[in-house]
Amino acid sequence: MSSIKEVAKQANVSVATVSRVLNNDPVVKPATKNKVLRVIKEMNYKPNMLAKNLRKQASRTIVMVLPSMSNPYFSEIARGAQAAAYDNAYNIIIGTIESKRWILDTYINMLKTNLAEGIVFVSSSVNKELLEELMDEYKIVLCTEYYPGINATCVAIDNKRAGYEATKELIRRGCSHIAYITGNRESSSVTARIEGYKEALKEAGIPYRPDRIAGAKNRFDHVKEAVNGIIGQGLPIDGIITHSDLQASYILKGIKEKSIALPERVGMISFDGTFLAEITNPTITTIVQPLYDLGYTSVHKLILKLVNESAEAGEEEGLVLLPHHMVIRET
Amino acid sequence: MSSIKEVAKQANVSVATVSRVLNNDPVVKPATKNKVLRVIKEMNYKPNMLAKNLRKQASRTIVMVLPSMSNPYFSEIARGAQAAAYDNAYNIIIGTIESKRWILDTYINMLKTNLAEGIVFVSSSVNKELLEELMDEYKIVLCTEYYPGINATCVAIDNKRAGYEATKELIRRGCSHIAYITGNRESSSVTARIEGYKEALKEAGIPYRPDRIAGAKNRFDHVKEAVNGIIGQGLPIDGIITHSDLQASYILKGIKEKSIALPERVGMISFDGTFLAEITNPTITTIVQPLYDLGYTSVHKLILKLVNESAEAGEEEGLVLLPHHMVIRET
DNA sequence: CTGAAAGCGCTTACAG
DNA sequence: CTGAAAGCGCTTACAG
Missing domain, CATH: 3.40.50.2300 (Response regulator)
Structure with missing residues (x-):
């Protein structure tokens, strides 16, 4: 591996000049620049970024x-x-x-x-x-x-707005028992989406029930438990909002294998808009984030x-x- | 940001000694080591890796x-x-x-x-x-x-063996018109899997037809075209092997939306074993790679x-x- | 066991 | 327009 020193020697200039050429300093005379450039090419020289990084901090x-x-x-x-x-x-x-x-x-x-x-x-x-x-x-x-x-x-x-819109859409379709499967309950996005969810419910005159909300990680068993937890309380569900496409896909999987007692055509809106929402059967309505x-x-x-x-x-x-x-x- | 120099001064040792402590050189006296370690902690010193990298090349x-x-x-x-x-x-x-x-x-x-x-x-x-x-x-x-x-x-x-096993499994189920959707036809994995595919066909006395093989990228339109290309030739298909789970999921999608004229319960084996093969409906039989x-x-x-x-x-x-x-x- | 000193390969302020 | 020299913050062979 050749260094800037060798290039300098070969080109009959100082290392300072080589450095200037390397960094496109307009101050160097075109003739000098070309000479150096030619040598750099000939020697197949590549600057050592380890040195440059240290020098430039x-x-x-x-x-x-x-x-x-x-x-x-x-x-x-x-x-x-x-x-x-x-x-x-x-x-x-x-x-x-x-x-x-x-x-x-x-x-x-x-x-x-x-x-x-x-x-x-x-x-x-x-x-x-x-x-x-x-x-x-x-x-x-x-x-x-x-x-x-x-x-x-x-x-x-704008998670609050997105939560509002998702809820509103389900209400528009006639859903009034809307479950919400969230991610980490402490997170700002969940808090905001839930706010929007509550707002849309309120607007529609639907009572808000905290026990229709359950958190779950992006794992099949977690999601299944969360949904079944809500169902187990005797709460009907005619619509679901999920925190991610992945969660929604797991719900569909659960419905299909009958480990989640929900009708196959439940109204469901997920978040994210990844390709996952397109390869499931049925495909999933989703809030597309500009990822x-x-x-x-x-x-x-x-x-x-x-x-x-x-x-x-x-x-x-x-x-x-x-x-x-x-x-x-x-x- | 404090440097090794400052640590040395503070600890009343040379930078060499600090460096030795940093690198766990057993040669330094425990007392010295402890003193240096204490100063390092006090000053919240972190070595500059830019310098270390250059020095150590x-x-x-x-x-x-x-x-x-x-x-x-x-x-x-x-x-x-x-x-x-x-x-x-x-x-x-x-x-x-x-x-x-x-x-x-x-x-x-x-x-x-x-x-x-x-x-x-x-x-x-x-x-x-x-x-x-x-x-x-x-x-x-x-x-x-x-x-x-x-x-x-x-x-x-062992792609050849895997291709052989996938094909063999479909044959075992009674398939005899097995299509193969590959990735890049030039790639070594495709070549090897096809070899295995041919071998299994041969063993079963099923004639090999190159026009049952089509390449496709991991995109819905590509996969759809590839499968339809084979069908369009008038070739029946009662089994499919795909290069990836993603391709298989696209085929299922195509079947469902009727843009691919294949029965819903076509015998299909994909490669990879990602979670995708579990969230589709139906779920996909797959060769699991130890990714x-x-x-x-x-x-x-x-x-x-x-x-x-x-x-x-x-x-x-x-x-x-x-x-x-x-x-x-x-x- | 410890320190003084050279050096890794660059950049850049300074002088000319 | 160009060069000599200092220096970025480390490591390590060498000397003691």
Whole structure:
């Protein structure tokens, strides 16, 4: 592997000049530049980024952490994130926590050891305490979830409105016993969607019953239990809203194998809008989140923070809402 | 951000000693070590990996490139890869090509600029020419696909056997007009599976018809076209093998919406064994690939190459086959 | 057991 | 327009 020194010698210039050519400094004379460029090509020289990073005290790398990658929900976000990083000539490291704290710590360590300049936490990949601890020292953007009382940039959809719209649609179809299968009950997105749900019920004069709400992870057994829990209380269900397409697909699976006692054509609206909602039978009506854009925008905002060191604190902080829409399918 | 220098001053030792403590050099006196450790904690010091990387001429980072992440097939492989990297204290950068050459080039550039020490190419994320070009200069492992004539380490399943078993199973059920929807026809996995398919047909005395084979990408329109292409030739189909669960799910979708003229209960066996095959209706019989292990083993092999510089060339090269199995479901 | 010093391969302020 | 030199923050061979 040839170094800048060898290039300099070969081209009869100083390493400073080679460096300038490498960085497109307009100050170097075209003739010199061409000579250097030719030698670089000849020697097949590639700068050592390890050295450049140290010298510039910058890795031009950011990290995005996701809870997992098995749900296509996250892979779409990751896809957008990757694109934004490329568009800004940053490297991006995408990591999945898999509910393991030590994995999360590995990524945070990259921040602390200068390997990464900033981080995007997607969904509930970080808790409030950790976030508070990291916030004043590092550049952080949240994606899809925020923490009330913490003034961090967060990119998400208008979950309250989306919850309202989903509920409204089911009511329009004549449903009046609408169950709600949520994700993590503490999360901001769940809280907001439930608010919208309540509002729509109220508008329609339907009494709100907290026991029609149950939380579940993105696992078949969890979802089955949650739905059966509601049914088991003797509560009728003629409509369901779920926190994710995956949950909705599990409900369909349960209905089909008769482990969930619901009619096959139950009114159901899920969140996310991944391709999962299209391959089930029946296909699922869903609130489509702009997943790619959520990822893209999160990373873009983070890079803005990185570049724009001078911006006064708090200027860019706050909630950034991206538009969602509903796609009506068979459920 | 405090540096090793400040720690040294505070602890009344040289930077050399601090460095030794940091690297657990057993030579330092316990008393000194404790003193340094205390100061490190007090100052909340974290070593700058940018400096360490340059000094050691090693990034302890590898990259894995995947065609995309939308198929859970790839996310499982990535999950295993991530685990293997952690287990060996390596950083891993997982990137998805999305069919864009310039994205691939970005990752290869990380190799060339010392940001990464080795690379795993999953599926057909690299072509033969590029691979040949990179092979003698960089540490490379292939995952799920290999290139005949190129002596690179490749971790995969025994595709020929798997193709044979899938075909055999359909024949056992009485199918004799078995269509084969493949992925990229040039790929080693497709070639091998087709070989197994032919062998099973031959054994059963069923004539092999190349026009029962059609390639398709993991997209609904492609798969639909492929199946309809075979049907359009007037060829009956009473069984199908697909290259992926995703393709199989698309066929079910096509059957249901009647854009594919096949009976609802067609005998079908897919490859991969992702959760997709469980959420469809009917659920799909599938050849389960050890995806997590494929990812894990690929990375592990790569790291072995990295660590074991001394190993004579070629020693570790060659095909590593991991076991697969069939899961019978409703199709 | 510890320290002084060289050096990893770059960038950049400074001088000319 | 170009070069000499300092320095980014570490590690490690060498000397003691």
